[in-house]
Amino acid sequence: GDSVTQMEGPVTLSEEAFLTINCTYTATGYPSLFWYVQYPGEGLQLLLKATKADDKGSNKGFEATYRKETTSFHLEKGSVQVSDSAVYFCALSAPVIQGAQKLVFGQGTRLTINP
Amino acid sequence: DSGVTQTPKHLITATGQRVTLRCSPRSGDLSVYWYQQSLDQGLQFLIQYYNGEERAKGNILERFSAQQFPDLHSELNLSSLELGDSALYFCASGLLGQGVSPLHFGNGTRLTVT
Numbered sequence: 001g002d003s004v005t006q007m008e009g010p011v012t013l014s015e016e017a018f019l020t021i022n023c024t025y026t027a028t029g030y031p032s033l034f035w036y037v038q039y040p041g042e043g044l045q046l047l048l049k050a051t052k053a054d055d056k057g058s059n060k061g062f063e064a065t066y067r068k069e070t071t072s073f074h075l076e077k078g079s080v081q082v083s084d085s086a087v088y089f090c091a092l093s094a095p096v097i098q099g100a101q102k103l104v105f106g107q108g109t110r111l112t113i114n115p
Numbered sequence: 116d117s118g119v120t121q122t123p124k125h126l127i128t129a130t131g132q133r134v135t136l137r138c139s140p141r142s143g144d145l146s147v148y149w150y151q152q153s154l155d156q157g158l159q160f161l162i163q164y165y166n167g168e169e170r171a172k173g174n175i176l177e178r179f180s181a182q183q184f185p186d187l188h189s190e191l192n193l194s195s196l197e198l199g200d201s202a203l204y205f206c207a208s209g210l211l212g213q214g215v216s217p218l219h220f221g222n223g224t225r226l227t228v229t
Binding site: 032036041043044045049051095096099100101104105107108 | 119165209
């Protein structure tokens, strides 16, 4: 079945450092790819998405490019802030068939940014 | 604020009991999804409803059931509870138009089984 593998955390960086969180996937067909972020005590929030190969999703300084040849969707940010501390989830969704949509998540990567 | 409302926020109950978790989707969303988040299993998809009908099923135990009502709110029923059912249960909603739609998550219900 479809699956997502994320780099294991926790990840700890200093403010203004460069961030990469690796994500690779296994899926049949052409899934859509997402990054979600979960702040303490809250639900998941959509951070960015890409729906086809070579698409780049971006939001709040974060970017990820859908790489079909390497089945990857790595999350990057050039200069992290303390407020970026959260858990980040990579996810995929196969094309919708007869109204059925299942979002499959990676295990999550906890990111801590120190001032 | 995602617009998805889940109640209650916290629930503490004993083994063998039954509980009901409630979810109101974001205005305009017809599809509701339930997820279980635990430390060892991560985020597991349980079930999806679209406009009152079940559309996709994941790793949902037979002791668990769900439904979506005509006003589009959804309930997740958990029965014969076990210690291992302690987790954060999330509801999400989506538009589900022609293609894949992002999901909008509620803040979850934290279930503790003692």
